[in-house]
Amino acid sequence: MPKSTPQKPVVSSDFPLSWHKRAGYWYKKINYKQWRFGLTTDPAEALADYKLNGDRIRRGLPKLTPEQSAPGLLKVQDLISAWLKDRNQKCVNTPEGTKGKISGQTYAEYERVARLLNNRMGNRAVTHLTEDDFAGLAAEISSLAVATQRRRKTIIRGIFTCKTSRRLYSSVPDFSVDMIDFGDAFELENTTELKFRRQRPEHVIDVEDLRKILEESSPRLKACIHLGINCMMNAKDCSDLSQEAINGEWLENVRLKKYTPRKMWLWPETLEALGAVKCEVKVPVPNGQGHMWMVTNSGRPLVRTDVNGNINCHCGFSERLAFEYIDSWICDACGAEYQKAEFRVGAVTENRKDLIHQEWSRHAKYCGVEGVFSALRGTAATVARDAGHQVDCVKLAMGQANSDVLHFYLNDDPREKLKRMGESLREWFLT
Numbered sequence: 392m393p394k395s396t397p398q399k400p401v402v403s404s405d406f407p408l409s410w411h412k413r414a415g416y417w418y419k420k421i422n423y424k425q426w427r428f429g430l431t432t433d434p435a436e437a438l439a440d441y442k443l444n445g446d447r448i449r450r451g452l453p454k455l456t457p458e459q460s461a462p463g464l465l466k467v468q469d470l471i472s473a474w475l476k477d478r479n480q481k482c483v484n485t486p487e488g489t490k491g492k493i494s495g496q497t498y499a500e501y502e503r504v505a506r507l508l509n510n511r512m513g514n515r516a517v518t519h520l521t522e523d524d525f526a527g528l529a530a531e532i533s534s535l536a537v538a539t540q541r542r543r544k545t546i547i548r549g550i551f552t553c554k555t556s557r558r559l560y561s562s563v564p565d566f567s568v569d570m571i572d573f574g575d576a577f578e579l580e581n582t583t584e585l586k587f588r589r590q591r592p593e594h595v596i597d598v599e600d601l602r603k604i605l606e607e608s609s610p611r612l613k614a615c616i617h618l619g620i621n622c623m624m625n626a627k628d629c630s631d632l633s634q635e636a637i638n639g640e641w642l643e644n645v646r647l648k649k650y651t652p653r654k655m656w657l658w659p660e661t662l663e664a665l666g667a668v669k670c671e672v673k674v675p676v677p678n679g680q681g682h683m684w685m686v687t688n689s690g691r692p693l694v695r696t697d698v699n700g701n702i703n704c705h706c707g708f709s710e711r712l713a714f715e716y717i718d719s720w721i722c723d724a725c726g727a728e729y730q731k732a733e734f735r736v737g738a739v740t741e742n743r744k745d746l747i748h749q750e751w752s753r754h755a756k757y758c759g760v761e762g763v764f765s766a767l768r769g770t771a772a773t774v775a776r777d778a779g780h781q782v783d784c785v786k787l788a789m790g791q792a793n794s795d796v797l798h799f800y801l802n803d804d805p806r807e808k809l810k811r812m813g814e815s816l817r818e819w820f821l822t
């Protein structure tokens with residue numbers, strides 16, 4: 392006797408799943424493949440399974456069972472929210488120069504990693520995470536630079552192992568941080584091995600090429616080029632330069648990226664170039680102290696990152712805002728209040744605008760010069776090192792906290808040095 396096929400249950404016209412007549416179950420075609428949803432013919436069960444796993448399948452993630460996402464379990468998004476709140480407090484409330492202070496640039500990187508982790512496994516129960524989950528996360532960031540991969544792996548491991556997360560684990564029976572299996576794909580590389588895997592040092596720009604660009608530059612770019620060579624600054628350092636940092640013929644400030652001290656004597660030519668572009672309006676330095684030296688015509692930083700996205704309240708109300716300008720948000724529908732650490736994880740667009748790099752690239756292309764603006768930093772460091780100046784002086788001028796980091800800026804191509812040594816031996820031998 393042939394096996395009877397279940398009849399299609401009655402559903403509304405906007406039901407998102409299709410009925411498989413021959414097999415008798417609900418399915419959806421995703422990524423050119425049919426996926427079954429629900430273990431029975433119950434439309435409600437199939438729809439719940441689709442809402443749970445449909446988006447995961449589109450992103451190439453494995454399906455979850457209802458037990459893995461059951462309400463009441465500690466979710467990864469709970470860890471992310473608690474961790475971001477803690478980091479936001481250290482960014483906003485910790486005084487400048489105090490141990491534990493987090494810069495705005497570092498906090499922005501934390502938010503990027505938090506969004507990555509939240510999109511990948513935010514709805515997963517922490518107790519059900521496996522080695523494969525972290526392997527998939529490692530594969531997603533594998534196209535990034537080696538140093539960036541290591542940094543993001545370190546941040547993600549910190550989210551699961553920090554004190555804030557450990558306190559949340561105490562509410563989960565028979566679970567501890569030691570039970571989280573990151574797997575081999577999420578192991579951190581040795582720092583020494585990382586140095587050898589990094590790309591070659593930055594390109595050293597020839598002085599004649601620099602002079603070509605300088606002749607074609609606007610007053611603002613001329614000032615930035617002088618800062619790039621004189622003070623070994625990159626574009627963000629030039630944008631963050633405050634009026635209070637320059638005292639006479641000396642530059643003395645704290646580099647906002649790592650809050651490390653920087654000090655350098657300024658050439659008369661540099662002071663002249665800076666004087667031509669000094670901002671008369673007092674515009675505060677973002678995430679720093681003092682007032683900016685150079686701004687755009689609209690009074691904004693030359694280098695900035697605009698983060699925009701939708702804030703979704705639990706009541707269903709949604710609003711799209713520029714997150715850069717708000718620290719908290721109150722829902723117009725129900726009055727619920729959200730802090731920045733709670734809603735910025737859901738940001739959908741992050742747009743970095745670097746007007747200094749754009750203007751440099753335009754002039755460099757016109758003059759036929761290779762190299763980006765940040766190469767000025769490595770060029771100046773290499774010239775100073777080759778001239779015999781102490782590494783500690785180079786480190787202080789660059790605002791570097793660790794001398795080992797200079798390895799990534801200095802051009803150590805041995806051919807020119809070996810040629811000079813060979814010429815001296817030849818001169819000794821033949822004369």
